Amino acid sequence: MTSPASSSEVKYLIESSEGNTFDVSGAALRQSNTFNAMFLNIGADGPIPFTDYNEATLKKVFEYCEHSVNEENYSGPKHQDDLSKWDLNFFNEMDQKMFIDVINASNFLDIERLTSYCCERIARMLRGKNTQEMIKVITLPTAEELEAKQKVEEKKAAAAKKVAEKAAETAEKTETLEELPVQQLVQTTRNKLTRKYLSFSNE
Amino acid sequence: MNVAPGPPPFPILKLPYIPLNNIILNFDHLTVLDFSFISKRCRLIVKSTNLGNYDIGMSFRPDQYLIRFHRKRIVFFEFSISSLRKRNKYINAEVKPYLDDRKEISLKFAKVWVEYVCDLFRIGLNFLLLNSSASIEHMSSVAEWMNSICSNVCLCDISGDDVNSDSVTRFFEKATFSINVLVFELRQEYEISPIHCGVLNIDQVVVSTITTKTPCSWFTVDQVLTSNCITMMIGACTFGERDLNRIIKSWISGNNPRMEFFHAVVYPLDFELVLDGIEFEKRDLTLIRRLKIPFLTKQIEYTFFGGFDIRRQDGTVATIQQMGLFEVPRVLFPFRMGVWSKNF
Numbered sequence: 001m002t003s004p005a006s007s008s009e010v011k012y013l014i015e016s017s018e019g020n021t022f023d024v025s026g027a028a029l030r031q032s033n034t035f036n037a038m039f040l041n042i043g044a045d046g047p048i049p050f051t052d053y054n055e056a057t058l059k060k061v062f063e064y065c066e067h068s069v070n071e072e073n074y075s076g077p078k079h080q081d082d083l084s085k086w087d088l089n090f091f092n093e094m095d096q097k098m099f100i101d102v103i104n105a106s107n108f109l110d111i112e113r114l115t116s117y118c119c120e121r122i123a124r125m126l127r128g129k130n131t132q133e134m135i136k137v138i139t140l141p142t143a144e145e146l147e148a149k150q151k152v153e154e155k156k157a158a159a160a161k162k163v164a165e166k167a168a169e170t171a172e173k174t175e176t177l178e179e180l181p182v183q184q185l186v187q188t189t190r191n192k193l194t195r196k197y198l199s200f201s202n203e
Numbered sequence: 204m205n206v207a208p209g210p211p212p213f214p215i216l217k218l219p220y221i222p223l224n225n226i227i228l229n230f231d232h233l234t235v236l237d238f239s240f241i242s243k244r245c246r247l248i249v250k251s252t253n254l255g256n257y258d259i260g261m262s263f264r265p266d267q268y269l270i271r272f273h274r275k276r277i278v279f280f281e282f283s284i285s286s287l288r289k290r291n292k293y294i295n296a297e298v299k300p301y302l303d304d305r306k307e308i309s310l311k312f313a314k315v316w317v318e319y320v321c322d323l324f325r326i327g328l329n330f331l332l333l334n335s336s337a338s339i340e341h342m343s344s345v346a347e348w349m350n351s352i353c354s355n356v357c358l359c360d361i362s363g364d365d366v367n368s369d370s371v372t373r374f375f376e377k378a379t380f381s382i383n384v385l386v387f388e389l390r391q392e393y394e395i396s397p398i399h400c401g402v403l404n405i406d407q408v409v410v411s412t413i414t415t416k417t418p419c420s421w422f423t424v425d426q427v428l429t430s431n432c433i434t435m436m437i438g439a440c441t442f443g444e445r446d447l448n449r450i451i452k453s454w455i456s457g458n459n460p461r462m463e464f465f466h467a468v469v470y471p472l473d474f475e476l477v478l479d480g481i482e483f484e485k486r487d488l489t490l491i492r493r494l495k496i497p498f499l500t501k502q503i504e505y506t507f508f509g510g511f512d513i514r515r516q517d518g519t520v521a522t523i524q525q526m527g528l529f530e531v532p533r534v535l536f537p538f539r540m541g542v543w544s545k546n547f
Contacts, residue, residue, distance in 0.1 A: 096213065107219050119222050122215055123229030131240040131293065138241070139212040 012039075013047035014062070016055035021047045028065035033110035052108065057101040064090060064114050071113075083117070091121060216244070220251075227252045232272060232280045239323050240293035249323055258357060260330025261317050263308050263337060263345065265363075270320050273330055275500050284308065287316050294319060307337055310344045318352075331356050335363035335371060335389050342370040346377035355381045362388035368396045368421060375400040384499065387411065387422070397421045403430035407498070412438035415468070415535045428453050431460065434496050437467040439535050444476035447538060451481055451523065454540075455515050464496040464505070465540040472525050472538060474511065484512040492522065494541040507541060519545060 010026035029035050039048060050058055067086060083091075094102065099118065106114040126134055215226060227235060227249055235254065239246045257279065260271040270282040294315055321328055331349065333342070349356070359382045361371055366389045375398075385403065388411040389395075398421045408430065410422050418439040424446040427435065442450075447469070454462060488509040495504050510524035521542040 100214075100218070103218060103222050107222050115222060116225060119225035120229045122213065123226045123234075125213060126215075126226075126238070127230060127234050129234070129237070131237045131290075134238060135241055137212050138215050 014058055015047040015049045015051060016058050017051045017053060018055055019051075020055045022055065022059065024062045025066060025069070027069045028062055031065045031068065031111050031113070033112070034108060050105070050109070053101065053105045057098065057105050060094070060098065060102055061105045061109065061111065061114065065111060068113060087117070091117070220248075223248055224252045228254065233282070233286065236282070236290065236320070236323070240290065246323065250325060254324055257324065257326055258329035259317075259321055259324065259326045260332055260358070261313060261328055262332035263313070263334045263341070264332055265334060269308060269313060269316060271330065271332070272324075277500075282316070282320065284312075287312075307334070307341050310341065310348065314348060328353055329357040331359045333359070333361045333371075333374065335361050335387075335391075336365035336367050337370050338367070339370045339373045342374040343377050346374050350377070350379045353380055355383070358382075358384045358386065360386040360388070362386070362390070364390045366391045366395050366398075366421075368398050372399045381405075383407070385409070388413075389419070389421075392417050395421050397423045397426070400426060401429070403432060405430070406433045408432050408435045408437075409499075410437040410440070412440070412468075415439040418468075418535065424449055427465075428458060433461050434464045434498065435462070435466065436464075436498070439468045442467050442469050442538075444472055444474075444479075447472065447477050448479055448481070451477070451513060451540070454521070455481065455513060457516060462540075463542050464494065467538050468535045469525075469538050470535060474525075477523070478511060478513075481513055486510050486512055486522070492541075492543075494543070496541075505539060505541060507539070519543070 011023040012026060012029050013021045014024050015021050035048070053061075067090070091099075103115065103118045103122075106118060126137060129137065215223065218226075227238065230238060235249055239249045256274065258273040260273055260278075262268055262271055267284045268281040269284050269287060271278050272280040317328060328349075331345075333345065337345075361374075382405050384407045385400070385405050386409045387398075390413050394417075403426070410419055412419050418441050419437065420441045422437060422440065424442065427450050447467075450465070453459065486509040490507075490509050492507045492510075493504050494507065495502050497503075507522050507524055510522040512520055512522050514520050519542060521540055523538070523540045526537045526539060
């Protein structure tokens with residue numbers, strides 16, 4: 001099934017997180033520097049496990065690799081405006097979750113071209129935005145929200161402290177109240193016993 | 204081709220480190236700056252990204268661009284005062300007012316921002332662009348601050364339509380950092396008192412003048428004599444035969460030992476006076492010799508047609524010549540002195 005020969009006809013089996021396997025051409029797979037470093041020279045017996053990524057993601061990544069097999073060697077980032085119609089469709093049809101999964105997989109597989117296009121696309125989304133707008137995009141709380149959150153947390157902490165102090169005070173009082181009868185009881189018992197002993201000894 | 208932007212919001216900080224760095228590499232400089240304000244983590248991510256080889260320049264010129272990113276001495280990107288002022292709230296420091304009493308860019312404002320930007324982009328300040336009409340206090344403060352933050356700047360450029368000689372002199376009195384290239388571009392149309400730069404131990408000195416109507420008289424022969432430069436290019440100036448004779452004699456006796464090229468645009472010269480008391484060998488016009496010298500980012504080639512060969516005490520030969528005397532009718536002509544390497 002798999003062999004170290006570098007012919008483009010050679011197919012490799014890829015295993016996804018679901019345990020499913022599918023074919024990828026050697027030429028497409030060689031765009032992954034991770035694959036090149038791990039398997040190209042030694043070959044792989046059986047499916048190559050990329051089990052951190054699901055089948056849909058891996059198929060999407062290798063769909064890109066298969067498509068760009070005949071493109072010239074990657075020579076640095078390309079501007080989004082220079083992307084082909086196919087490339088644009090490829091990126092546009094992904095939802096956000098898939099897009100993030102593809103970046104992660106592409107980063108792990110070290111497919112420079114795909115990683116770089118994805119990153120350029122994200123950079124484009126943020127370029128020209130001010131800090132507040134960026135915070136909204138990357139879903140971070142704003143400074144005001146953080147401040148408000150901190151205030152709420154401080155209030156909560158203060159309230160919790162008060163409750164704890166009250167509880168401690170109450171516990172102390174309860175302890176004294178509860179202890180007193182016991183001590184008294186012990187003392188009383190001791191007194192009774194002493195008296196009894198004395199009465200016995202008198203007898 | 205229009206590209207629909209990805210669907211916001213997008214939790215990019217959850218991405219692995221390499222894609223994050225890659226995203227930042229695709230930002231422009233202002234976006235990088237804005238991104239750094241989001242959080243300490245964002246600032247760290249930016250600092251860990253290799254954003255390319257730039258030189259950072261600080262400018263106190265009235266054009267309102269405080270910080271400039273240069274690559275090969277060409278301005279690549281600039282942070283204007285207004286764009287930095289809008290972002291003052293993100294800097295945990297007192298940065299107001301941005302102008303001082305004399306309407307000059309406040310040093311406090313400049314310090315805070317230059318230090319933040321240099322730290323963020325992990326680049327030292329390399330270029331210093333000064334306003335020639337700045338006050339003495341301002342120039343002193345700038346020099347003192349520069350002394351405290353760097354030991355060398357690649358380029359110090361002093362320019363302006365008005366000049367305060369005392370301020371510029373004070374700047375050189377206070378400055379202890381070394382300068383590789385010093386450029387004066389003073390466009391004033393009135394006489395000013397000489398500017399004293401102290402001992403100029405600088406690779407290149409360029410004194411640029413705009414017109415020949417007001418030749419430079421503030422860069423004196425004494426200043427040339429107390430310099431140790433590789434190239435000295437002076438535009439239209441008032442040097443006469445006696446001045447040049449002093450400069451040549453001083454070179455022959457061992458001053459300015461690094462000198463490779465001296466250029467000054469002067470009135471037509473009487474070479475009998477220029478070479479008075481100097482041994483020389485007059486070369487035939489048919490002898491064509493070319494000299495390559497470094498000039499800012501480039502190398503310039505100058506051709507000597509004949510000329511007068513003079514010899515320093517250590518045997519080094521130089522050729523002096525006034526160029527273009529018969530080419531075009533003009534008032535001032537370039538005087539050149541090229542020093543040939545010993546292997547020549």
